[in-house]
Amino acid sequence: MxxxxxxxxxxxxxxxxxxxxxxxxxxxxxxxxxxxxxxxxxxxxxxxxxxxxxxSGDEWMTGLRFLTEVGQICTDVRQEYILLSDVLGLSILVDSIDHPKPKGSTEGTVLGPFHTHDAEEMPPGDSMSHDPKGEPLLVVCTLKDMAGRPIEGVKIDIWETDSTGHYDVQYAGREGPDGRCIMRSDGSGVFWFKAITPVPYPIPHDGPVGRLLKKLHRHPYRPSHMHFMFEKEGYDHLITYVFFFFLDIGDVANLRSALYLRNDPYETSDAVFGVKDSLTVDIGKADAEIAKKYNVPEGHALLTYDFVLVSDEETSQLRAHNSKIALDKLGRKVKIVNGLPIPDLD
Amino acid sequence: MxxxxxxxxxxxxxxxxxxxxxxxxxxxxxxxxxxxxxxxxxxxxxxxxxxxxxxSGDEWMTGLRFLTEVGQICTDVRQEYILLSDVLGLSILVDSIDHPKPKGSTEGTVLGPFHTHDAEEMPPGDSMSHDPKGEPLLVVCTLKDMAGRPIEGVKIDIWETDSTGHYDVQYAGREGPDGRCIMRSDGSGVFWFKAITPVPYPIPHDGPVGRLLKKLHRHPYRPSHMHFMFEKEGYDHLITYVFFFFLDIGDVANLRSALYLRNDPYETSDAVFGVKDSLTVDIGKADAEIAKKYNVPEGHALLTYDFVLVSDEETSQLRAHNSKIALDKLGRKVKIVNGLPIPDLD
Structure with a gap:
């Protein structure tokens, strides 16, 4: 220069x-x-x-070395910085700020590091998991707007682990997607598919973030859940999941393998702070009508959930409203440009 | 778990x-x-x-990608996180907090990413630079305590770039240290050696930190300087440098190559915020007495500087004093343990 x-x-x-x-x-x-x-x-x-x-200088150097290691362990299929952001509560905070949800709509939660872009679009009723050891689960959901009208043609990205708690990308020999699919909602806002009952699993903790958790005496576990991501023009992009809990042992005994599903032990201590009451469900059983309609045996494990999407317009109004309140507290005069605040110097 | x-x-x-x-x-x-x-x-x-x-979620992802790249470009001889800390002013701040300097002592400054542990100890008067294109410089310094008493046997690590503004570690074919040495102060607190006149140079800016500077319209240059690091048991570890400026053109015309040394253009815009008035010197000329004593031609370029070291004891007292003042402002009751504050819950 x-x-x-x-x-x-x-x-x-x-x-x-x-x-x-x-x-x-x-x-x-x-x-x-x-x-x-x-x-x-x-x-x-x-x-x-x-x-x-x-x-201190020593602490500064320790911190820089930690940040270096977090970067160096990242690969195409491992994003340790997202994990770090997750365990520090930053990811859920940014989602709450960026995708504020009016009362009555489905709440968002953290994306996590395991979403991929290679999931296949599947027809209604198809099976997204090919793990023979998984407990078969029928999933039947609806998708509506804030006025209760069905939304057709939403692209829904869905992903979950296998029965051992590992995503497909965590296997060295991965040849293609498994435990993931893309669905489209039909004219009644319905989408349905076959999956396996989720299990709790630890986030990857063999790297620097795992060492941090250990020093903090925190466990690396996430409670059982299934990821959903919704996209349709005009609607706010929604990343969320449904958390699974198994409180009613009598009803669902056939669905549980021995230990880890009983009263999911991580419901109130999720390593990445994702659990919300409104996203928490119990596994049900298919009655005669459902069994017939979806071609499963009566008593088959069943998950139902009614998602409510918010429009882009509603979201950006609420986002701007929340920004103004937050920045007033800072005592700063700001203006909103492209939906985000900058200081107003005029 | x-x-x-x-x-x-x-x-x-x-x-x-x-x-x-x-x-x-x-x-x-x-x-x-x-x-x-x-x-x-x-x-x-x-x-x-x-x-x-x-x-926003997009900004969050941009930030995480940036931090990942900063980690991934690091090698054994490149520490991009230190650079990032340097250009954000964190490094100089941490040094000021950790090594507070009482009035009258030599101020510290940032370590930078180019210190190595393989410099050779050299006898007084030896030459630390083997760059034939460098402008020869005689350096004669003293080292005293706050009471003005000479300090003997201090280990002094010294490093500088070659005449093109590159440290030895920036060359792929590096076989051993050059432009660096270790000296010991003698019984009069004196150490002296031969070096080359420093030149301004850019910090490495071909990576993520360079891209950040570019977006901020900041240049990556550091004004001409020579690094010194002092270690002796009982004395506060001092990292500092001397900055070189060439205001008196008549006197030092023979030392300057054409452009970059004239009124060092980066004196007041150091990319890493290291410049302090008390560390700024002009290059002088060896008079007849100096020329004879140190065996250089009369008029040879000369740098002299008198360093003043502070004891560990003085430093830790001042550090604790400053900590208490700073944390009072936070309204937190703290106690000092091993020289560093933690909340006092009693």
Missing amino acids: DPSQVKIPPMKDQTVDNITDNVITINSLCEDERMKYILERLVTHLHDFARETRL | DPSQVKIPPMKDQTVDNITDNVITINSLCEDERMKYILERLVTHLHDFARETRL
Whole structure:
């Protein structure tokens, strides 16, 4: 760079007290107002964190080494930074901010690191899992808008682990997708398929995030759940799942393998903070009518759930409303540009 | 983990408002009080950052991808996370917190990513640089304590770039150290050696940190400087450097190659915020006495500097004093354990 192009206000002799303002100033030539605002808040919080902890040089180096290792263990099919964000509660927080849900609509939750883009679209009633050791499960769902009208033609991405608690991508020899499919809702807003009863499983904990959890005396388990992701133009993208619990032992004895499903032990201590009451279901049994309609034996394990999608318009209004309230608390005058706040300097 | 060992307070239905307290609670089983405090402040600031920016899912993913790339470009001889910390002003801040300097002592500054552990110890007067294109420089320094007494036997690590602005480790074919040495102060607190006149250079900017700087319209340059690191039992470990400026053109015309040394253009815009007035020097010329004593031609380029080291004891007292003041501002009752604050719950 040509030295004559150095356009930064003169700054030297940084101290504990002036460094934050100076870094914000040196970053202020950025032309992207949103990025500039994000950097301003990032630098402020990063520096306050160091000042409030009186972070030592050794701790700083330990932290940088940890962040380096988190990056270095990432591959095409392992995203340790998402895991780190998950276990620190950042992922669920960002989802709550970005996809606020009006009362009556289905709540969102964390994406997790195991979604792929190669799931196959399957016709209604098809089986998404080929694990012979899984407990067969019939899933029948409806999809409606806030006014209770069925929504047709929504693309629904669904994924779950096999009966050992592993996603297909966690196997070295993976040749294609399994335990995942894409469905479309029909004219009545219905989609149905065959799956296996989910089991609890640990998030990958053989890397730096697992070591962190261990030091914090936290377990790495997630309660049994099945992932759903909904996409249709005009509707807010919804990432959610249904959590499975098995409280009524008498009714569902045939569905449970010995230990891990009894009163899912991780319901209130999910390693990634995803559980919501509104997303929690019990496994039911197919009655004679259902059995006949969906061609399964009477008494077959059954999951039903009624999803409610929110329009893009409703979501962005609620998002902007929440942003204004939050930023008023900061005492900052902001404006909303492309749905996101930036300082209003006028 | 045995489900019966789940000892976390029940928590689900996380919202924008309760998630921070809940993550802090789930981390509270950690037995290391200092780590628990660091995690508490980290989670608080991380979440406040997301709440105050209303961070979107896309921005969150962009951030995680960036952090992944910063980790993945790191090697044995490239530490991009230190660079990132440097350009965000965190490194200089942590040094200021961890190594507070009483008035009259030599100020510290950032370590940077180019220190190695393989520099050779050299006798007084030896040459640390073998770059024939470098401008020869005689360096004569003293090392004293706060009372002005010489300090003998201090281990001094010194490193600088070659005349093109590259450290030895930046060359693929590196066979051993060059542009670096270890000196020991003698009974008069003196150490002296031969080097080359430093030049400004860019920090490595072909990776994610360079891309960040570019988006922020920041240049990657550091003004000319030479690194020094001092170690002796009983004295605070000091990392510092001397910055070189060339204001007096008449005097030092023979030392400068054409452009980059004239009024170092990066003095007030160092990419990593390291410049301090007290560490800034002009290059002088050896007079007849110096020339004879150190066996160089009269008029030879000369750097002299008097370093003042602080004892461990003084540093830790000042550090604890500063910590108490800073944490009073937080309204937190804390105690100092091993020189670092943790909440005082008694």
